[in-house]
Amino acid sequence: MTKLNKSKALIAMGLAVSSFALASVAGAEGHGAAPLVINGDIEIVTNTAAPAHMENISTIQSGWEFRTPDTQDLQRDDFDNPGMLGVDDARETWATVEGSEGKSCASCHGEPETLAGVKAVYPKWNEDAGEVRTIEMQINACRTENMGAEAYGYSDGAMTDMSALISSVSRGLPVNVAIDGPAQATWEQGKELYYTRTGQLELSCANCHEDNYDNLIRADHLSQGQINGFPVYRLNNAKLNSVHDRFKGCVRDTRAETYKPGSPEFVALELYVASRGNGLSVEGPSVRN
Amino acid sequence: MASGVRPRVKVPKSASAGETITLKTLISHPMESGQRKDSSGNVIPRSIINRFTCEFNGEMVIDVTLEPAISTNPYFEFDATVPAAGDFKFTWYDDDGSVYEDTQSISV
Numbered sequence: 021m022t023k024l025n026k027s028k029a030l031i032a033m034g035l036a037v038s039s040f041a042l043a044s045v046a047g048a049e050g051h052g053a054a055p056l057v058i059n060g061d062i063e064i065v066t067n068t069a070a071p072a073h074m075e076n077i078s079t080i081q082s083g084w085e086f087r088t089p090d091t092q093d094l095q096r097d098d099f100d101n102p103g104m105l106g107v108d109d110a111r112e113t114w115a116t117v118e119g120s121e122g123k124s125c126a127s128c129h130g131e132p133e134t135l136a137g138v139k140a141v142y143p144k145w146n147e148d149a150g151e152v153r154t155i156e157m158q159i160n161a162c163r164t165e166n167m168g169a170e171a172y173g174y175s176d177g178a179m180t181d182m183s184a185l186i187s188s189v190s191r192g193l194p195v196n197v198a199i200d201g202p203a204q205a206t207w208e209q210g211k212e213l214y215y216t217r218t219g220q221l222e223l224s225c226a227n228c229h230e231d232n233y234d235n236l237i238r239a240d241h242l243s244q245g246q247i248n249g250f251p252v253y254r255l256n257n258a259k260l261n262s263v264h265d266r267f268k269g270c271v272r273d274t275r276a277e278t279y280k281p282g283s284p285e286f287v288a289l290e291l292y293v294a295s296r297g298n299g300l301s302v303e304g305p306s307v308r309n
Numbered sequence: 310m311a312s313g314v315r316p317r318v319k320v321p322k323s324a325s326a327g328e329t330i331t332l333k334t335l336i337s338h339p340m341e342s343g344q345r346k347d348s349s350g351n352v353i354p355r356s357i358i359n360r361f362t363c364e365f366n367g368e369m370v371i372d373v374t375l376e377p378a379i380s381t382n383p384y385f386e387f388d389a390t391v392p393a394a395g396d397f398k399f400t401w402y403d404d405d406g407s408v409y410e411d412t413q414s415i416s417v
Contacts (some may be wrong), residue, residue: 099319106335109313250357258381 103253103305110185119169173281187304210292219276249306
């Protein structure tokens with residue numbers, strides 16, 4: 021990756037003129053030299069052996085490894101991580117009573133920390149509903165069925181904040197999404213979508229994120245498309261972004277009509293892509309560009 | 310009118326006299342530049358934090374003018390020398406007249 025240092029320096033300069041103008045320049049430790057430890061406490065696995073079902077990649081890497089040292093450092097401390105603003109907002113929502121049943125999230129679940137480990141296994145088969153559910157679908161099921169409150173829009177700010185909160189309490193735990201049993205059919209559908217070329221550019225997910233990761237796409241490094249760090253705070257749009265928003269952006273970039281966030285296609289794709297990260301640590305909310 | 314504005318400050322709890330410490334501040338704010346238009350073509354009025362100050366026991370440590378090009382959630386990190394125990398007072402001034410304050414004590 022050293023051959024690409026020059027372009028990274030340019031990206032870093034771009035960053036320096038935004039809100040970070042007064043921030044001290046991050047230490048000069050090289051790309052990936054210092055492992056990611058959040059708050060000096062939570063150790064994050066950012067690369068490991070690929071799960072058995074992956075045929076073309078032997079080592080899986082978190083998107084964190086493809087970012088510049090400046091961006092990487094934003095994730096080392098919760099104070100520096102702008103994604104934690106959304107988590108703080110969601111903590112307030114967590115304790116707020118909404119809906120006809122007079123309940124808040126806290127009424128049933130207690131502290132958000134009781135949901136540690138949940139994010140690591142989602143998307144997950146839900147026996148009662150007979151479908152694979154994402155965290156967002158589960159949040160809305162809780163809101164409509166248990167709280168009698170209105171469902172959030174799938175990619176609403178409040179929804180993404182809440183999924184960031186649920187993700188944040190699982191940070192450091194290994195992603196371990198089940199792909200067998202009842203979830204298998206959905207997983208197969210997701211895999212099919214992953215390798216299907218779409219749009220005028222006729223690109224599949226694999227063309228970029230499997231065949232060309234770490235190469236430049238314009239001025240940016242292609243990652244492996246791992247979603248262990250979602251929701252992601254993007255410096256690009258200065259907000260938390262959900263997985264399905266990212267999928268939509270990617271599919272749009274192939275110049276195709278996209279599926280909708282929350283659609284069965286994206287749920288299947290999320291299950292498959294999540295399973296490609298089995299073994300990496302839950303990292304969300306992460307910071308990317 | 311900006312909503313959901315929340316200042317956050319990180320100051321070490323204690324330091325030795327004369328030591329230089331690092332202060333970090335972040336305020337959640339949309340920093341609407343006044344250059345953008347909404348979906349019906351009307352200009353969205355400017356709404357930014359236009360000034361940020363930090364005082365230590367009444368003495369000015371840093372006084373910053375912010376301009377519309379500063380992006381969402383302005384973050385400042387700077388160093389200060391602590392001569393004695395006291396309070397750091399942080400103040401953000403909003404275009405709409407709101408003033409957000411936070412105070413953190415430090416012992417030596």
